[in-house]
């Protein structure tokens with residue numbers, strides 16, 4: 001690979017941006033950064049330390065000193081706080097219920113922005129590129145990335161996917177998907193594509209088709225500067 005490759009992917013909850021971005025990073029042998037996992041780690045740590053997630057000053061201070069380590073190998077991404085692996089814990093219902101409260105704290109976002117840019121740069125330095133996904137990557141964290149994608153899917157498709165993933169009734173996923181998007185969209189714009197951002201609608205695509213759709217956008221954006229896997233050429 002001859003050029004640093006930063007692929008920024010945003011989108012609402014349940015569009016598949018995390019799982020698809022991870023598969024794309026694997027296909028391209030570059031780093032993978034799940035920025036939502038960073039906010040989840042902070043939310044978990046607040047709960048673990050008895051900090052009220054709505055106490056903005058305490059949460060911001062906690063974030064500043066958080067010993068957060070993100071493993072960015074797309075074959076086995078990891079999340080650790082103070083040396084403890086919390087990959088499973090950050091996906092709990094308790095964390096999902098409060099993550100928007102810490103992520104809408106503007107001091108927290110400023111701190112996360114710095115950490116995320118460092119991690120993206122590290123992926124470029126060590127692996128020639130990073131696929132970073134979240135809600136403000138195309139607009140705030142990496143607005144100059146050569147590839148910027150907004151992944152979308154209908155509400156029905158997103159709720160159905162989450163329902164299948166968690167093995168719960170579709171209606172039970174509403175708060176995790178729709179209500180969380182509403183809270184998150186007070187600080188980030190991830191429902192419509194910013195200028196220069198390519199929309200990939202996965203409503204009617206299966207997982208593999210979504211991966212291929214993203215790889216096609218990558219190829220169109222960076223042409224022959226990268227070595228795409230044979231199936232994506």
Ligand SMILES: Nc1ncnc2c1ncn2[C@@H]1O[C@H](COP(=O)(O)OP(=O)(O)OP(=O)(O)O)[C@@H](O)[C@H]1O
Pocket residue numbers: 011012013014015016017018019020036161162165202205206207208210
């Ligand atoms: N195109 C697709 N078709 C069907 N299922 C998919 C597709 N893309 C992803 N999925 C499945 O949907 C579920 C949700 O995907 P994923 O967690 O990647 O979404 P997300 O956008 O990152 O959500 P969140 O922002 O809430 O973390 C997973 O079980 C994933 O395997």
Ligand SMILES: Nc1ccn([C@@H]2O[C@H](COP(=O)(O)O)[C@@H](O)[C@H]2O)c(=O)n1
Pocket residue numbers: 013018035036037039040099100101103104133134135136137180184188
């Ligand atoms: N760039 C981002 C990414 C995530 N968030 C917040 O984190 C929450 C969890 O994200 P998941 O992708 O793991 O569901 C999300 O609900 C947002 O509150 C963010 O603010 N910016």
